[in-house]
Amino acid sequence: xxxxxVNITVRNLSVGYKKGKKMVAIKEGINVNAYxxxxxxxxxxxxxxxxxxxRTLTGFQxxxxxxxxxxxxxxxxxxxxxxxxxxxxxSTEAIRVQNLRVWELLSMGRYPxxxxxxxxTEEDNSIIKRAIQQVGLSGYEDxxxxxxxxxxxxxxMIARTLVQDTPLIILDEPTAFLDIRNKYEIxxxxxxxxxxxxxxxxxxxxxxNISTSEVDKIWLMLDDKVVEGAPEDLILAGNFDEMFHxxxxxxxxxxxxxxxxxxxxxxxxxxxxxxxxATWTGRALMRIGLVCxxxxxxxxxxxxxxxxxPVWKVVINSVEKFECTSLYELTAExxxxxxx
Amino acid sequence: xxxxxxxxxxxxxxxxxxxxxxLLFILDIFFGSLLIPFKTIxxxxxxxxxxxxxxxxxxxxxxxxxxxxxxxxxxxxSISGLQMQTIFRNPLAGPYVLGISxxxxxxxxxxxxxxxxxxxxxxxxxxxxxxxxxxxxxxSALVLFLILAVSVRIKDILTxxxxxxxxxxxxxxxxxxxxxxxxxxxLKSFIIWTMGSLGSVTTSQLNVLIPSVLVGLILSFFSVxxxxxxxxxxxxxxxxxxxxxxARFLVFTSTSILAGSITAFCGPIGFIGIAVxxxxxxxxKTARHKILIPSSLLLGSIVMLFSDIVxxxxxxxxxxxxxSVTALVGIPVIIWIILKNRKFSSx
Numbered sequence: 001x002x003x004x005x006v007n008i009t010v011r012n013l014s015v016g017y018k019k020g021k022k023m024v025a026i027k028e029g030i031n032v033n034a035y036x037x038x039x040x041x042x043x044x045x046x047x048x049x050x051x052x053x054x055r056t057l058t059g060f061q062x063x064x065x066x067x068x069x070x071x072x073x074x075x076x077x078x079x080x081x082x083x084x085x086x087x088x089x090x091s092t093e094a095i096r097v098q099n100l101r102v103w104e105l106l107s108m109g110r111y112p113x114x115x116x117x118x119x120x121t122e123e124d125n126s127i128i129k130r131a132i133q134q135v136g137l138s139g140y141e142d143x144x145x146x147x148x149x150x151x152x153x154x155x156x157m158i159a160r161t162l163v164q165d166t167p168l169i170i171l172d173e174p175t176a177f178l179d180i181r182n183k184y185e186i187x188x189x190x191x192x193x194x195x196x197x198x199x200x201x202x203x204x205x206x207x208x209n210i211s212t213s214e215v216d217k218i219w220l221m222l223d224d225k226v227v228e229g230a231p232e233d234l235i236l237a238g239n240f241d242e243m244f245h246x247x248x249x250x251x252x253x254x255x256x257x258x259x260x261x262x263x264x265x266x267x268x269x270x271x272x273x274x275x276x277x278a279t280w281t282g283r284a285l286m287r288i289g290l291v292c293x294x295x296x297x298x299x300x301x302x303x304x305x306x307x308x309x310p311v312w313k314v315v316i317n318s319v320e321k322f323e324c325t326s327l328y329e330l331t332a333e334x335x336x337x338x339x340x
Numbered sequence: 341x342x343x344x345x346x347x348x349x350x351x352x353x354x355x356x357x358x359x360x361x362x363l364l365f366i367l368d369i370f371f372g373s374l375l376i377p378f379k380t381i382x383x384x385x386x387x388x389x390x391x392x393x394x395x396x397x398x399x400x401x402x403x404x405x406x407x408x409x410x411x412x413x414x415x416x417x418s419i420s421g422l423q424m425q426t427i428f429r430n431p432l433a434g435p436y437v438l439g440i441s442x443x444x445x446x447x448x449x450x451x452x453x454x455x456x457x458x459x460x461x462x463x464x465x466x467x468x469x470x471x472x473x474x475x476x477x478x479x480s481a482l483v484l485f486l487i488l489a490v491s492v493r494i495k496d497i498l499t500x501x502x503x504x505x506x507x508x509x510x511x512x513x514x515x516x517x518x519x520x521x522x523x524x525x526x527l528k529s530f531i532i533w534t535m536g537s538l539g540s541v542t543t544s545q546l547n548v549l550i551p552s553v554l555v556g557l558i559l560s561f562f563s564v565x566x567x568x569x570x571x572x573x574x575x576x577x578x579x580x581x582x583x584x585x586x587a588r589f590l591v592f593t594s595t596s597i598l599a600g601s602i603t604a605f606c607g608p609i610g611f612i613g614i615a616v617x618x619x620x621x622x623x624x625k626t627a628r629h630k631i632l633i634p635s636s637l638l639l640g641s642i643v644m645l646f647s648d649i650v651x652x653x654x655x656x657x658x659x660x661x662x663x664s665v666t667a668l669v670g671i672p673v674i675i676w677i678i679l680k681n682r683k684f685s686s687x
Contacts, residue, residue, distance in 0.1 A: 084581030097571050100627040108569050111580040118565035
């Protein structure tokens, strides 16, 4: 395994595309860094240029200006064969080649190292075997790539980057199309590569919740700039609030994710219970558009602190009174009564 | 381990296919409108015993070149089909459907109908054969590059196939127009060419056909590794260090030589190029070209020899056109492929 480490320095970079002879910049003046042993999430709304930036960083696309340095050496100065030993890539495109076995897919990762006809040496085989174990696909070696689940296929694609044995791995939305469990497991896997092998891993994602709790750094693409920092730094600086200009979605700085704006129905106060039942009662009330306001609430709820058969006692406007035995009943009843 | 068992299975399959190829090769020489005893055939081939010159001529000058041509055509068309399926990531690609054979025909038509005064040296001399084969290569390459140019902009598999067919039709139309404006003697030599078949290839043409096909095949062996990574698409191939332009150039050169040479001497032969690689994938259950190339070589020979034997209609005087037989053999395979991946993802 290579012990090489890679730091990325992006200086005053402009990314975009050529339309005829005209250059169309999507994003200009990007200044960001990534250091060996860092897991970095690239976040930004759709169409802001995440994929373009990643394609430029992988060398698939020429930068319109500025420079990308890998360990102080310009990306453009790497011959394609040499770059393949430094940087490996996983795209968003789902690979569905027929009759391709998992180990065959992984063996392709040895392309930059094998001879003219791609003979695998003992060392190559042991690298492939190790990668299969690392991503938890032992026993899947001979399975066909189009006959395994999306999560398993994504693991195989990631294992292929391990086989390619590069200190830098770039992934374009590796968690798209995956279920929650697989999203977490894939990010966890990337986290391990970074911790155990000092790799630099950069991935784009829309899963804010997962990335804010797992990554070392976020590159956040906003309309007018790209900012970087620890997830918490960006939350405190209010950068995420700038992500959308939407009257429907807003960033909740407390929970660290985006929420839908509700039509405000009124305020609520909660008495009695504490802990889990209080939290989820609050969540249910917020869902239908009530905000917590203990001082002068429109809806007052009294909930005895019992775990079994709880009863929610409700008073609206100090006059209307009713009782409910489930949160479903409570939210339905409140929505109905507060509508008028 | 499972992996080792698979390797043993591969070797056994290859052994069986090789035996089948040899068997069909002998049968192909054996069957014909004239029934010649097996022993006489062996004597004629080995040059021993007392074989009448007529019989010897039938075997050495006619049936043997035809069987060799069948093997050449089977190998060349299958490998060009396999390479195209990989490079376009399209299970239905092949030299015939993509109009590459039609491109070769166009090349020949321009040579025969347009420059026939230069061409009076004749179709059957060595220099004539080389001229024929080279224009066929150029015609194939022209269509291939047109398809590549559109495939950069259009990713949809079926659209590219339809465009390939359109290019093919356009090439055929130009051929028809050329025929319309040609004089009688030019037209005659062209019509003779269009009636080409496995059996019309002469020994002197084989001297051109065999080296051409071998060059095309050798080039394809050099692409074994790059074809594998191209299965994952251009981006992945590049990210693993493949120089995509060089790799494509090598594959296109090989494909043009293979499909062009066969079309130049045997006329367009359809459906072998699409069908055979799929039979290989079905038998060997792999996507690696290190296995698919040799399996396509053997299976292509087998299918072509078999088609040729069928077209002889053993026991009858006349023969069927080879293109009809290969269509009947190949089309069921293609229908099976369509039914199998209705979603049309990739090879």
